[in-house]
Amino acid sequence: MKNFGYTIQRDQSIDIDQNDRRIVNYLLSLEPSFNLCLGCGSCTGTCTAGHFVDFNIRRVHTLLRRGESKQLKTEMKKCMFCGKCQLVCPRGVNLRNLIITIQRAIEQIG
Amino acid sequence: MINFNLFVLPFFLGLIYVLVAVGKSWYHWIKALTPIDKVKLSTLIRHPKQALSALKEVFLESLVHRKMWKRNPLLGYMHMSFALGWFLLIVCGNIESRFYSGVHVNAPYYPIFLKFFIHDRLVIFFEVFSVPGFFRFLMDFLLLYILSGLVLALLKRQYSNFFGMKRTSRFQFTDRVAMTCLWLIFPLRLLAESFTAGHYGSGGGFLTQPLGDFLVQLLPVPSEFVAYAMWWGYSLSLGIFFVMLPYSRYMHIPTEVLLIFFRHAGIQPKKWYSSFSDTEVQSCSRCGVCIDICQMNTAGIHNAQTVYFIQGVRDRYVPEEITQKCLVCGRCQEICPVGINTDSLRLIKRRELGSGQSTDFSYLKSDDKPKTAQIVYFSGCMTHLTPSIIRAMTGILENAGISYLHLDKDRSICCGRPLMIAGKDRQANELIEINKQIIHETRATLLVTSCPICYRVFREEYNLPIRIQHHSQFILDLIKTGKIPLQGQFKKVVYHDPCDLGRGTKTYEAPREVLSKVTDLLPVKQEANNALCCGGSLGILNVTQQQRAMITKEALDILLENKPEILATACPLCKKTFATHASIPVMDIAELVYQSIPKPSYSASAQSHQAKSYANELI
Ligand code: SF4
Ligand code: SF4
Ligand code: SF4
Ligand code: SF4
Numbered sequence: 065m066k067n068f069g070y071t072i073q074r075d076q077s078i079d080i081d082q083n084d085r086r087i088v089n090y091l092l093s094l095e096p097s098f099n100l101c102l103g104c105g106s107c108t109g110t111c112t113a114g115h116f117v118d119f120n121i122r123r124v125h126t127l128l129r130r131g132e133s134k135q136l137k138t139e140m141k142k143c144m145f146c147g148k149c150q151l152v153c154p155r156g157v158n159l160r161n162l163i164i165t166i167q168r169a170i171e172q173i174g
Numbered sequence: 175m176i177n178f179n180l181f182v183l184p185f186f187l188g189l190i191y192v193l194v195a196v197g198k199s200w201y202h203w204i205k206a207l208t209p210i211d212k213v214k215l216s217t218l219i220r221h222p223k224q225a226l227s228a229l230k231e232v233f234l235e236s237l238v239h240r241k242m243w244k245r246n247p248l249l250g251y252m253h254m255s256f257a258l259g260w261f262l263l264i265v266c267g268n269i270e271s272r273f274y275s276g277v278h279v280n281a282p283y284y285p286i287f288l289k290f291f292i293h294d295r296l297v298i299f300f301e302v303f304s305v306p307g308f309f310r311f312l313m314d315f316l317l318l319y320i321l322s323g324l325v326l327a328l329l330k331r332q333y334s335n336f337f338g339m340k341r342t343s344r345f346q347f348t349d350r351v352a353m354t355c356l357w358l359i360f361p362l363r364l365l366a367e368s369f370t371a372g373h374y375g376s377g378g379g380f381l382t383q384p385l386g387d388f389l390v391q392l393l394p395v396p397s398e399f400v401a402y403a404m405w406w407g408y409s410l411s412l413g414i415f416f417v418m419l420p421y422s423r424y425m426h427i428p429t430e431v432l433l434i435f436f437r438h439a440g441i442q443p444k445k446w447y448s449s450f451s452d453t454e455v456q457s458c459s460r461c462g463v464c465i466d467i468c469q470m471n472t473a474g475i476h477n478a479q480t481v482y483f484i485q486g487v488r489d490r491y492v493p494e495e496i497t498q499k500c501l502v503c504g505r506c507q508e509i510c511p512v513g514i515n516t517d518s519l520r521l522i523k524r525r526e527l528g529s530g531q532s533t534d535f536s537y538l539k540s541d542d543k544p545k546t547a548q549i550v551y552f553s554g555c556m557t558h559l560t561p562s563i564i565r566a567m568t569g570i571l572e573n574a575g576i577s578y579l580h581l582d583k584d585r586s587i588c589c590g591r592p593l594m595i596a597g598k599d600r601q602a603n604e605l606i607e608i609n610k611q612i613i614h615e616t617r618a619t620l621l622v623t624s625c626p627i628c629y630r631v632f633r634e635e636y637n638l639p640i641r642i643q644h645h646s647q648f649i650l651d652l653i654k655t656g657k658i659p660l661q662g663q664f665k666k667v668v669y670h671d672p673c674d675l676g677r678g679t680k681t682y683e684a685p686r687e688v689l690s691k692v693t694d695l696l697p698v699k700q701e702a703n704n705a706l707c708c709g710g711s712l713g714i715l716n717v718t719q720q721q722r723a724m725i726t727k728e729a730l731d732i733l734l735e736n737k738p739e740i741l742a743t744a745c746p747l748c749k750k751t752f753a754t755h756a757s758i759p760v761m762d763i764a765e766l767v768y769q770s771i772p773k774p775s776y777s778a779s780a781q782s783h784q785a786k787s788y789a790n791e792l793i
Contacts, residue, residue: 144593
């Protein structure tokens with residue numbers, strides 16, 4: 065079954081004080097449309113890469129918000145940059161720019 | 175009489191400077207060519223016929239400014255009067271000077287300041303039929319011609335809209351200095367010649383003599399002194415102009431000549447910033463023609479148009495934001511009078527920005543046994559967002575009785591262009607290799623795609639040894655060979671040219687021909703190579719959805735001017751983008767064709783089948 069990302073999080077406890085919010089802050093400054101996301105999952109539903117492999121762009125959003133950047137690194141390698149997600153987003157989130165910015169942030173943080 | 179005066183020095187030194195500077199640049203550009211390109215260039219020079227055709231283009235473009243004429247006659251006249259007028263002034267001045275000096279080779283400054291050196295030779299005013307009289311007339315005429323262009327240039331700064339331009343380019347300091355000098359050269363020459371003619375009472379032509387006579391009368395100071403000062407001014411403005419030339423927009427004059435030769439030699443832009451790119455960049459005259467046609471204006475972006483981008487490249491610093499802000503729609507490339515490959519320049523600079531995080535597409539490798547077919551249909555990612563196009567295409571294929579393989583029926587692998595257009599070539603090539611392998615394994619001889627983005631990259635980057643068609647071409651072939659019967663409804667339709675299909679691959683006719691078979695195709699004010707971008711372009715990342723919407727709405731306004739019933743396009747991305755804002759249905763040409771295929775037998779049999787099964791159930 066397709067994983068739309070509603071039950072994506074494994075049981076875990078998160079220490080909010082230790083969150084690495086660098087990426088998300090960087091992202092929000094460059095692509096403020098990220099704030100418009102309502103978490104509907106349309107982007108994931110249509111994702112080209114998601115049809116082949118366990119890749120969930122909505123989960124990426126959550127990882128970002130929570131500052132779990134380690135997982136992000138492997139996730140972001142899977143995107144083909146096709147732009148389908150952006151076309152279906154009901155909120156007008158600039159997803160391609162978001163993705164490229166995340167990739168760059170990961171690169172810089174290392 | 176010694177034909178020398180101190181005032182020739184600024185001109186003379188400036189001339190030497192500019193010749194050395196331009197020669198050095200030419201030398202570097204030619205030296206930096208790839209070995210293959212060097213061979214191409216030397217072949218061109220050794221073939222007089224080809225070299226001559228290059229020279230012809232130099233004449234038509236650099237002197238006559240043919241493309242400017244086509245764009246706006248006033249603009250064409252202005253550019254031509256400067257270029258051709260000055261060129262003729264130099265050539266005729268040289269011939270004229272030989273007549274006076276009696277030798278063939280004169281010092282380079284002699285013809286330029288001829289009227290100063292020969293003022294003691296009496297020539298009867300307006301004696302057109304003698305050789306000196308004729309030249310006197312001709313030279314004055316040419317000067318007047320250039321001055322008329324100068325008046326236009328001054329007007330253009332104020333009233334650019336008369337020249338078909340809303341916005342003009344901004345100038346840098348060196349440009350301003352060089353331009354001021356250029357604009358001073360010809361009035362100063364006029365004054366210098368007039369004062370000299372007036373002072374000696376002879377030697378002027380139909381313009382300079384009466385003007386000189388008149389001005390000398392008005393002067394409170396000795397006219398000889400004023401004339402001398404004017405000659406100094408004339409020489410200085412020439413000298414400063416020459417020294418500033420390599421650092422200003424006027425560098426495009428000598429560079430364009432070389433560029434035309436490069437092009438005639440068959441030298442192509444590369445994927446990296448090559449010597450050819452640098453020649454292109456320096457050939458940009460900053461004419462600003464690419465400003466108004468850029469749709470980013472509509473979205474309120476006024477700093478990233480090609481002229482500003484190229485300016486940044488020339489100054490060796492382009493802010494990343496400017497490099498990225500471009501729809502890569504190709505409109506400026508179509509209109510640029512110098513013919514600069516603006517799109518490929520943008521992509522080169524995007525590539526340089528760093529190719530970004532590495533990708534991992536290993537998940538795409540599959541061990542499924544490949545299916546084979548002669549004809550392979552690749553719908554593309556975007557088409558998966560518009561299933562009606564896929565339905566129409568498979569419907570058409572089945573109606574034509576063609577056996578085919580729908581390569582990406584369930585899921586699509588991206589063609590790679592979205593990555594490539596963002597400057598991520600390395601990552602794009604990974605996808606390209608995977609797709610190539612899959613296509614290769616189908617043993618297809620014809621690859622049909624519904625998406626112009628895929629179509630373009632298949633053609634440009636894939637090197638497939640098979641035929642590649644966009645579905646508009648494929649459908650046209652089917653219609654022409656009578657494979658699909660058509661019963662058009664001939665509704666009023668306008669056609670929107672997708673950027674990648676139209677300007678990208680020059681496919682303008684096939685979709686129109688298909689449409690004219692089934693619809694009543696109305697004209698659009700801006701179409702074919704002047705068509706607007708729908709605003710959905712994958713070429714730009716850093717614009718908001720609101721800005722995109724502005725671009726889309728503007729394009730729709732123009733498309734719907736003639737009140738069509740349906741907006742037709744040939745690209746799933748255009749369709750999806752327009753559909754959000756259009757007041758009328760937006761349909762792909764495949765859908766329109768599929769709609770026009772009569773299907774009586776199909777529906778009848780389907781009905782009877784239903785009826786039978788219902789009857790069976792009853793029994
Ligand atoms: S751009 Fe990336 S995340 Fe968006 S649909 Fe394509 S593969 Fe998925
Ligand atoms: S489609 Fe848009 S709004 Fe929905 S989850 Fe994705 S980014 Fe957020
Ligand atoms: S790119 Fe072409 S159209 Fe634009 S300013 Fe330069 S020469 Fe003119
Ligand atoms: S390609 Fe299009 S968007 Fe980019 S500068 Fe040229 S006209 Fe403007």
